[in-house]
Amino acid sequence: MFIHSLLRRSISLTIIIVCFFLVPVAYADTSQVITFGADLNSEQKTLVARKFGVNLQDTAIPLIEVTNAEERRYLQGLVPNKVIGSRAISSAMVEVLPAGSGVTVETHNITWVTTDMFENAVVTAKVKDARIIAAAPFPVSGTAALTGIFKAFETATGQKLDEESKKTANEELVRTGELGEAIGKEKATELMLKVKERVIADKVTDPEQIKQIIINVAGDLNINLTPAQIDQITQLMQKISKLDLNIRDISSQLQDLKTKLDDVVAQNEEVKSILQQILDALNGLIEKIRAWFGL
Template sequence: MQVETRYITWVTPFMYANALTTAGVKDAKVMAAAPFQVSGTAALTGIIKSFETATGRKLSEHSKAVAHREMVETSELGQQVGKEKAETIMYRTKKEVLERHVTDPGEIRKIVISIAGDVGVKLSPQDVERITGLMAEIQKLNVNVDHLNKQLESIRGTLDRLTGTTSQARGIMEQLLDFLRAIIERLSRLLS
């Protein structure tokens, strides 16, 4: 799956891909765009409708509802802990629940708390319960974990490359700023 966004300020390409995979969308190239900056949360409905129209394949109403809920939960969690951490918590939790075929809410809850801890996040009891409930619903959809990994692998690789490029550029900028600060500091000492 490939997802690109333009003027979408809150929902990330990975959030779209993760929710679309839950809904049952496969092997899609998605462009979510707006004429001006918007959060992007409403675009999922249009993307799914476009997929159904283009393929002639109707997705289940329940899987679409769960995908929307997943997008909202990830988005809300992202406001609290940051988008990247929210994406990681949701994806890794979903992956583990699906791989291990966990259906017991108590076990799902333990997975949620453990993965959040791995990411360095302490979730509120309400967040844990919401994510646990969502993951129980996703488990009922029988999402194929191999399909999930395949669909999200390419987008995660793209995001990792972009993050690496951004980090490298940030490192160069920091070195340049340090150099300029040193020059300004020397000049100010000379002029004092």
Template sequence: MKSKRIIGKLSAVLLTISILTAIPVRQVYADAFKVVTLGANLTAKQKEDMLRYFNVTKEEANVIEVTNGEERKYLGDVADAKQIGTKSISSSYVEPTDKGGLDISINNMYWVSESMIRNALITAGIENAIVKASAPFNVSGTAALTGILKGFENSEGGQKIDEDKKKAANEEIVVTGDLGEKVGKDEAAKLINEVKTEVIKEKPQSTKEIQQIVTGVADEYKVKLSDEDVQRITALMGKINDLDIDFNQVKDQLKDVTGKLKTVLTSEEAQGFFSKLWSAIKAFFEKLFS
């Protein structure tokens, strides 16, 4: 009888184990908050290369694609066809964090800059995150822009971004990029950031007041704007003004952008000075010994 009871208990234990092992267990990864967006027109090898560049596997991150149609949906009203193109190539890595601000890096992008992305994310209401944007070869980067915002919304740590904020953020990048082709990307980002800071802080009551801020900042930084530039920036800032962003909540982020841009611009100015100095010295000796 005793042996029968032991066998019965063993059978019950084995049955319990078999039931537990048969139930599918949802695997929880430590990096579940990470999202990678891949350009839909990348080849299979290029997609694998992008995952290696972002240092994640398909099991460690939520991997989604961005199509050219999605680019046109969010950028079509403000970016021209040349900027968007017909294929989605650039990709992004998004990891929302609890602290640390915005840690942004880019690779192989000629039109989009780190400062442009940073400015747009502030407008979208994103405070803390690690963001990387890259492509297997040099591209404009518009697919990555669309992917970054899509990535936040598809992350377990992210939240649905207000549509008005999303549109304003996308438009901000396009306006900054177009201005950057005329005055330089970092100069353009600096101007837009300063104007946005003033608009959020002062909360102007009319389009005329916004325009005065635009022209005032441009004069202060000695950036020559065309009438069309002034109109586009004023229209953009009108939309940002309507978002009613709390200045106290974003002032540190805006200040951080300004500080980073000053460092970059000062470095560029120094490089330009020494480059001109070396050219002058070289020309002097060439003339002396000719």
């Protein structure tokens, strides 16, 4: 009798254990994390989440907030207070990808910062192998979005990014945007990337050598910089040179950005080729007209 009772208990325990492992358990997907601006209301959060392709009523993705005070910590002194504002609006979703995937960025309602600028800046902070979406419920500049991106990446990976790297990345984003207002965002991003790559690859720390790299790269890209712009970029690159960045990591993480820049160059060359053909045809026509009239 005792043995039968023991067997029944053992069988029941076994069934319970088996059922425990067979029943689906909902775990939070920490490979994806969403950061909302803390001053968004519930309706705005729902709207932004749709930009991420997420239904807030049915998601296991961790949701965290970023405050204006956190944004201000990295932007204070880089942009005027009125640009930082008093509310945290910009939001982000970060999805950690398999090693070697690189970094890609998509934006919605971000008006001042381009996807290329984001990609270039986040890699300076050593964000890697991530799909990033930055968004807002209405048009915003996007200058504060990096704070939420970094916070989401840290939460998703469980690894803290270096504070100095995050500050420098924010400065790089702002300086690129300011330069872009003078020479165009694409040219500014390409200039910053190429200068950064040379500084890191050659381990240059001397300000005069950095300045010469900037002048050389600007010349290669047919970009005219003012002395003030050169000095500002030099100061930024001095900070970047101290971040222990690896040129192989930079290159591998920015394949998406490099491809886009190469496409722009190719398109420009194609346009130049077409324009040259038109000019050659016009010159040929003019020569024929001169010949007809004996000019």
